[in-house]
Amino acid sequence: MEFGKRITSIEIHPGAVIGKRLFIDHGFGVVIGETAVIGDDVTIYHGVTLGGTGKEWGKRHPNVGNRVMIGAGAKVLGNINIGDDVKIGANSIILKDVPNGVTAVGIYK
Secondary structure, X not given: OHHHHHHHOOEEOOOOEXXXXXXXXXXXXXXXXXXXXXXXXXXXXXXXXXXXXXOOOOOOOOEEOOOOEEOOOXXXXXXXXXXXXXXXXXXXXXXXXXXXXXXXXXXXX
């Protein structure tokens, strides 16, 4: 794991659950936390974090639905649910659930 992280600058915890056809475009700086769950056909751009807030125990990383696009630099934090067919704008901070089909931008809390 360390070798791959050093080569790619992508950090995916081995405990994360990842669906089919995850596409990480220009992956430098992508971080996927231990309890993250990612659905099928998800696209993640560079600098994205699927992380915790530091306030939770146990399940502390996001659940990402199917056919989701997460823009460059976005931070999706905490034990939250991102629905299917969601688009998250670049540099957004997502701190609460995002329903199916929604485009979330800015600070979404």
